[in-house]
Amino acid sequence: xxxxxxxxxxxxxxxxxxxxxxxxxxxxxxxxxxxxxxxxxxxxxxxxxxxxxxxxxxxxxxxxxxxxxxxxxxxxxxxxxxxxxxxxxxxxxxxxxxxxxxxxxxxxxxxxxxxxxxxxxxxxxxxxxxxxxxxxxxxxxxxxxxxxxxxxxxxxxxxxxxxxxxxxxxxxxxxxxxxxxxxxxxxxxxxxxxxxxxxxxxxxxxxxxxxxxxxxxxxxxxxxxxxxxxxxxxxxxxxxxxxxxxxxxxxxxxxxxxxxxxxxxxxxxxxxxxxxxxxxxxxxxxxxxxxxxxxxxxxxxxxxxxxxxxxxxxxxxxxxxxxxxxxxxxxxxxxxxxxxxxxxxxxxxxxxxxxxxxxxxxxxxxxxxxxxxxxxxxxxxxxx
Ligand code: PMP
Numbered sequence: 001x002x003x004x005x006x007x008x009x010x011x012x013x014x015x016x017x018x019x020x021x022x023x024x025x026x027x028x029x030x031x032x033x034x035x036x037x038x039x040x041x042x043x044x045x046x047x048x049x050x051x052x053x054x055x056x057x058x059x060x061x062x063x064x065x066x067x068x069x070x071x072x073x074x075x076x077x078x079x080x081x082x083x084x085x086x087x088x089x090x091x092x093x094x095x096x097x098x099x100x101x102x103x104x105x106x107x108x109x110x111x112x113x114x115x116x117x118x119x120x121x122x123x124x125x126x127x128x129x130x131x132x133x134x135x136x137x138x139x140x141x142x143x144x145x146x147x148x149x150x151x152x153x154x155x156x157x158x159x160x161x162x163x164x165x166x167x168x169x170x171x172x173x174x175x176x177x178x179x180x181x182x183x184x185x186x187x188x189x190x191x192x193x194x195x196x197x198x199x200x201x202x203x204x205x206x207x208x209x210x211x212x213x214x215x216x217x218x219x220x221x222x223x224x225x226x227x228x229x230x231x232x233x234x235x236x237x238x239x240x241x242x243x244x245x246x247x248x249x250x251x252x253x254x255x256x257x258x259x260x261x262x263x264x265x266x267x268x269x270x271x272x273x274x275x276x277x278x279x280x281x282x283x284x285x286x287x288x289x290x291x292x293x294x295x296x297x298x299x300x301x302x303x304x305x306x307x308x309x310x311x312x313x314x315x316x317x318x319x320x321x322x323x324x325x326x327x328x329x330x331x332x333x334x335x336x337x338x339x340x341x342x343x344x345x346x347x348x349x350x351x352x353x354x355x356x357x358x359x360x361x362x363x364x365x366x367x368x369x370x371x372x373x374x375x376x377x378x379x380x381x382x383x384x
Pocket of ligand 1: 063064065066068090136138139140165166167168188192195
């Protein structure tokens, strides 16, 4: 176990003791050679994770929403149009964000729990003119993993820039940005990367950087990538004081990601996700997300008829496991379990046992021992 309480929500996720130790290092000058080396290591680790060989990585104090803003305002000017491919709450956020900067957004919204069909994206591209297309890799509200490779095939060779929100995916699901043709990957560390929240992370392709250079100015000061570029190329320089301890933590988290190896890490996420869902379904819970687009990083489960969401999650909390509620139209009707970052078999097993016991405590009929029995063959013997 990583801690006395299991935080099994779709971010923040449990933080490995090595990362907590990095966070607890003595705070140094932001120009200290030790910090500068760790900053470079974090930037390199992020670029290789995003598989964008010539990408420019940016890590600045903030969060996922700042990363979304940074991605958008550096490549799209006020008055220009973007196509938003949305599979839930975080996809829809692009519409609000664009509106705040006078950018026109056309939203393609999937039914909750489903992905936008690629043909619909093709239709919009044929009928409209857009500067960029935004895609949410995994929407944390619906558990939908978007068919990115299919969308990107439609976008290959076209002028629209591809902006990918990897906040609920990066570090847990492969994101081969060069192969896909992604121009900006944005993410945050508190989910599948496994560090505490605190930074915005963006990876800009050469085409995205060229686009920023071609704009007379971006609608940003702090979020302007051109102001940050000299610092990211040489973290010994100053623009705005970096969050020194969080940089230590993110560098350590990315070291852990690469020590495990990307292929092994993505396979572990897929296996633990499948095991978690098999266990929960064995309790009689239905997965909310459609079968063809279930993400490896979280599960969204319908609550059985008559089970009070707040009472159920309060009981799970009392037993040591924090679960997340449903958002938007599924609030009170579903709950969400995160299974990403540096968790393993023990965390999944404890979560399944806790869900079973908590459901029974609030009066639901659940088959005793069924969750672990169904998950066990998928969990395998390793303790990663
Ligand atoms: N995008 C997605 C897919 C998210 O899940 C989240 C946060 N849950 C965000 C963006 C926003 O990130 P933050 O809360 O760090 O601003």
